[in-house]
Amino acid sequence: MGSRFDIRRQTGFTAIAMICFFALYLPIITVVVYAFNAGSSIAIWEGVSLRWFYQAWNNNQVVDASIRSLQIASVAATIATIVATMAALATTRTKPYPGLGFKYAFINQPLMVPEIVTAVALLIFFSRIKIWTGYSGLGYLMAAHTAFCIPFAYLPIRARLENMDLTLEVAAADLYATPWKAFRRVTFPLLWPGILAGLMLAFVISLDDVVITEFVKSGGQDTLPTYMLGQFRRVITPEINAISTVFLLISILIVTVFFFISRKKDQE
C-alpha cells in the first residue's frame, strides 16, 4: 500500500497546509496564554495568574459593555430569526412568482455592500432621526444589528426548508389544521435545527460587529468590541487578552453547537 503511487498527492501541499494551520492558531494561542500572565506586559512572561480576569470582571466599563453587547445581540438575533423564518417560508417551496428574485436580492443586500458604507449611511440617517425625535437609546443599534443579521439567519433556515417537501403540510391542511397550527405542529418541529442554526449565526454576527456599531453608537454606548477597539490606542495590558479569551470561549462554544447541528442536518 505504502509504495503505491498516490494520485491525490501534490508536492508541498501538505507542508503549506500545516504552515497554515500553525499560522492560524499561533496568534490566537498567544493571546490566550498571555491572558494568564502575572505581569502587566503582553510580551514578558512573569508567571501564571488569574489577576487580569479578576480585573476585567471588576472593571465596570467592561461589564457594562458586555451586558450591552448581549442585550443588543439577543434582541437583534431574536427579531432577525423570526422575520427571516417568515421570509424563508415565503420564498421557498414554490414555483417562481413575480418579485421572488427581488426578495432574494433584497434580503441578501446587507451582505453585498461593504460594512463601512452601510455604517456611514446609518450614521447619516440615524443622526437626523436623533435630532428629530430626541431619542438616543440602544434602539438604533438594535435596529441596525437586526437588519444585517437577517441574511445570516435566513441562509440556514432556507437551506433546511428547501430539503423539506410540502406533503406533510398538505396532509395537515387536509385534516383541517389551520395554517398556524400546521406550522406549529408540523413545519416547526422539522425546521427547528435550521432556525436554531440561524439564531446562533445571527447572535455571533451581532456580538462580533465592530464597524457598524462604532458609527451608530451614541456616547456611552460602547459594546465589548468597540470598547476593545478604543483600548488599542492606549497601553495594552493583559486585561484585553483576558477579555478576548472569554469572548473566544463563547464564540467557540456557539460555533461547536452550530457545527454539530448542521452536521446532523447533513446526515438525515
Added chain:
Amino acid sequence: MASAEEVAKEAERRDIRDRWLLSAPALIIIFLAATGPLLIVVIYSFLTPGPYGDVVWKFSTDGWLSVLMQRDIFDDTLAFADAHLSIFWRSAKLSFMTTIFTLFFGFPTAYFIATRPARQREIWLFLITIPFWTNLLIRTFAIQEVIRNEGIVNTVLIKLGIISQPIQMMFTDFALMVGMTYVYLPLMVLPLYASMEKIDFRLVEAGYDLYANRFQVLRRVIIPLVKPGIIAGSILVFIPALGAYVTPRVLGGSKNMMLGNLIELQFGQGRNWPLGSALSISLMAIVMVALLFYVRSAGRQGGTHG
C-alpha cells in the same frame, strides 16, 4: 359559478399575496436600516459640507469633484488629489495581493482537507471554521501580538541571534498584508474546499494514465475543475479587503490608511460629509463591478458544465 380554472387562479393569487405579507417584516427592516439609508448617502454626496460636520442643504458637486481633484487654496486651480489617489491605489493593491496570498496558502490547505478520509475532513474543516467565527478584532489583535516589536517573531529572531534590533513591522503595508491575509484566509479556504470536495479523482487518474506529471495534472485537470471555487473565494476575500476598516486602523496606524479609513476621516476630523458620501458610493460601485464580474463568470461556468 366560478370555473375550476378561476378558483385555481384565485388560490394562486392569494398564495402570492400571503407570501408577500410573510416576507414584509424582513424587507421593511432591511429597507429602514440598510437599503434606505444607502439612498440617502447618494443625496448627501451632492450637498455642501456644514461647518461642524453634517451638511447644508445646498446643491454642490464639490464632494464628487474632490474624490479625484483638489482645489488649490491660493490660485483656485484644480489638480489631482494625490492623497486620495494613493489611498485608492493602496487599497486596490493590498486587496489584490491579499487575494493572491490567501489563494497561495488557501489552495493547498483546502486541497489537503479535501483529500483526507471523510471522518478526518470534518475535524480539519472545524479547525478552519473556528477562526472564521472568531471576532475579527480579536484576530487582528492576535496578529499584532505576533508582529509587534516586542512580539513573538522579533523575540525569537533576537534570541536566535539573527537580528540585534527588532524589525519594525507594525504600521507598514507589510503589516496590513500579513494581517489581512491572516483574517481573510478562512474566507478563501471554505469555498475552495466546497468545490474540491466534488472533484472526481478518476479524471486525475486519467491524467496520469496519459503521462501527465503532477504539475500538469494540477494545472490542466484540478485547477480547471475547481475554478468556480477559486473565483468565489477570490471575490469573498477581495470585497471585504477593499472595504477593510478594522485591520488597517489597528495595524496600519494613521499613515497607512485604506479607503475605509479615508471615509471615516471625512465623517470625523475631516468634517466633509459630502466627500465621505461620494467616496462611499465610489467604493460601493467598485464592489458592484466585482460582483457583476463574479455573477457573469459563475453564469458562464454553469453554462458550460450544465
